[in-house]
Amino acid sequence: MIGGSSSNNYMMYVRGNPEDYNSWADAGFEGWDWDTVLPYFKKSENLQVSDVMQNKTLADYHNTRGPMKVSRPEHERTQETKLEALLQSLSEIGIETIEDYNGPEQLGASKNYFTISNDRVPIRYGTAQAYIVPAKKRKNLVILKNALATKILIDSTKTAIGVEVEVNGKRNRFYASKEVIASAGAVDTPKLLVASGVGAAADLAALGIDVVSDLPVGKDLQDHLFLPVVLSGATDIGTALPVVDLRTIGFPTLNGFFALNGTGRPDLQIIPFYLDMASPFFAFACTNNFNFNNDICSSLINSNKKSELFAILLVLLHPKSRGEIKIRSLNSAPEIYTGYFSNADDFDTVTAGIRRILNLTETDYFKSFDSEVVRVNLPACDELEYMSDEYWECYALQMGRTLYHPAGTCAMGRVVDPELKVLGVDRLRVVDASVFPSMPSGNTNAPVIMVAERAADLIIQQYYGDQNIVTVP
Known part of the structure; x- marks a missing residue:
């Protein structure tokens, strides 16, 4: 082999x-x-x-x-409480809590x-x-x-x-x-x-x-592409622990799946990251793990200084778009052409998914903190009406x-x-x-x-x- x-x-x-x-x-x-x-x-x-x-x-x-x-x-208790709150909030928008997404039912969210x-x-x-x-x-x-x-x-x-x-x-x-x-x-x-x-x-x-x-x-x-939808949360929870502990940093400890029509095979996956207020790991993850530019990371980091954040990674599970691996030379690496959003139907799917996630701001937990969607610094989208379908399409192109x-x-x-x-x-x-x-x-x-x-x-x-x-x- x-x-x-x-x-x-x-x-x-x-x-x-x-x-x-x-x-x-x-x-x-x-x-x-x-x-x-x-x-x-x-x-x-x-x-x-x-x-x-x-x-x-x-x-x-x-x-x-x-x-x-x-x-x-395992999770540190503070994070466990936040995860429970997020599961409850997801259930309020129709993404029910399930025990095992590898079991008889995949639609829903679980650990x-x-x-x-x-x-x-x-x-x-x-x-x-x-x-x-x-x-x-x-x-x-x-x-x-x-x-x-x-x-x-x-x-x-x-x-x-x-x-x-x-x-x-x-x-x-x-x-x-x-x-x-x-x-x-x-x-x-x-x-x-x-x-x-x-x-x-x-x-x-x-x-x-x-x-x-x-x-x-x-x-x-x-390929599966994702784009993050970031929501603010509590503002009075102190700062992240100075000790490096994998149980307390932003870590995808929940996983969820939903279908836009409510049944059948899921169209979208959600991978939530919880970030304690002023998380010392966020800046590193933003630039190194997710490869976002300084404008994007600065706007997110500044928001994290003011409150905890829930970064919901929205994953397009069944893209209609196709890319290609091109071999220009046997002496160089293959060239990857992702083809993301080359089929416009994928915009419709992710936009519908974003709007479902935005409903979290109306759930009990997030309303108690006047949660908002963190507006990311995206100059390419500034001329578009904020939160319009056109804005979210631009957002997807910039953040995917x-x-x-x-x-x-x-x-x-x-x-x-x-x-x-x-x-x-x-x-x-x-x-x-x-x-x-x-x-x-x-x-x-x-x-x-x-x-x-x-x-x-x-x-x-x-x-x-x-x-x-x-x-x-």
């Missing part, structure tokens, strides 16, 4: 909605319906939330024996899941810890550091026979006895395929690469940011088949978010792990038969 991941990040654990996967199956991708993929979500999971596992209805959706630790962080351990000192728990560390001493596994896959070796019969890899600056070739699996992600897998002659014929010709398989590699990029969920650039039906095999090339699969035919309703961490678990069984089936598939809980 070739590729990599930033598996040491704090990753939210969100499976999405059953209709996400049923739509894949309805499009002809057999074996990717909800009933089939749910066991693979469970297979990887080691849930460390006792109250969920003690609920028989919820426990049926989870597992405590998988390799991937999933937990919920967040993360791939972190629930040890005395919580630690990040990513795919490296869950899968690679326990297996690193196996005789049939070799892990190379400082290695970059640059090309898949494909012979004259259009069969993948190995990979070309730079290790510590030296070029090496490794040959496959069965097949090659590309897992470099939705941005770098397209570059790897194009370098190997798999891509759109025009793109390959521009690079002087012979065509092995003419496929729309890198096209139809999808990636949630780092690129997907779909080597999608099923366009580049790979339902077994994730590259069309027109033998013994080559892709296993990462690039194979998603459409976006799941939530963060992509858990769905990618599910795809990998299912791919493992597809490979076992092909080479060893059904009897060797690991039992899924």
Whole structure:
């Protein structure tokens, strides 16, 4: 397998909605319906939330024996009180409190899941810890550091026979006895395929690469973008604690989903951040985590000096807009063209979502502090009527940011088949978010792990038969 991941990040654990996967199956991708993929979500999971596992209805959706630790962080009591107030406020605007968004009902808001351990000192728990560390001493596994896959070796019969890899600056070739699996992600897998002659014929010709398989590699990029709606709160709560404590800083400890028509698959996700008054961490997060400019950050920081803030990140779950990964040169990084809001329907969805969130200022908690929407310094929008639809469209263009969920650039039906095999090339699969035919309703961490678990069984089936598939809980 070739590729990599930033598996040491704090990753939210969100499976999405059953209709996400049923739509894949309805499009002809057999074996990717909800009933089939749910066991693979469970297979990887080691849930460390006792109250969920003690609920028989919820426990049926989870597992405590998988390799991937999933937990919920504890909160300092002041923050816990604020979270409870926010949950109540959300319920007042029709986003009800639910126990488990990974259970039988996704619409609503609940405490967040993360791939972190629930040890005395919580630690990040990513795919490296869950899968690679326990297996690193196996005789049939070799892990190379400082290695970059640059090309898949494909012979004259259009069969993948190995990979070309730079290790510590030296070029090496490794040959496959069965097949090659590309897992470099939705941005770098397209570059790897194009370098190997798999891509759109025009793109390959521009690079002087012979065509092995003419496929729309890198096209139809999808991503979850978010934009923050920031509300003021209490003004008499002191300042944030000077001691660094992850339980007290702005941290997405709640997660919510809502559909604009009130039912079905969610259109939008909300990830609230609570920021204590004069939070010392806000300035860093604003410029470094969210990459906002000084004008934007200054207006938000000045508001935070006067009151606590609730920053509600509004996520567009199913964008109609599409982007592209372009490979201009094999000696440079892929170019990412997000295509955000290239389809105007996405403006309508986010504007409707913003107006739902604005209703929070009329709920009991926020009214008690005369809560207001924090007006961000956006010179590009100054000439527009504040809070008009046109203003919010301008706001979305200025404030929209990636949630780092690129997907779909080597999608099923366009580049790979339902077994994730590259069309027109033998013994080559892709296993990462690039194979998603459409976006799941939530963060992509858990769905990618599910795809990998299912791919493992597809490979076992092909080479060893059904009897060797690991039992899924």
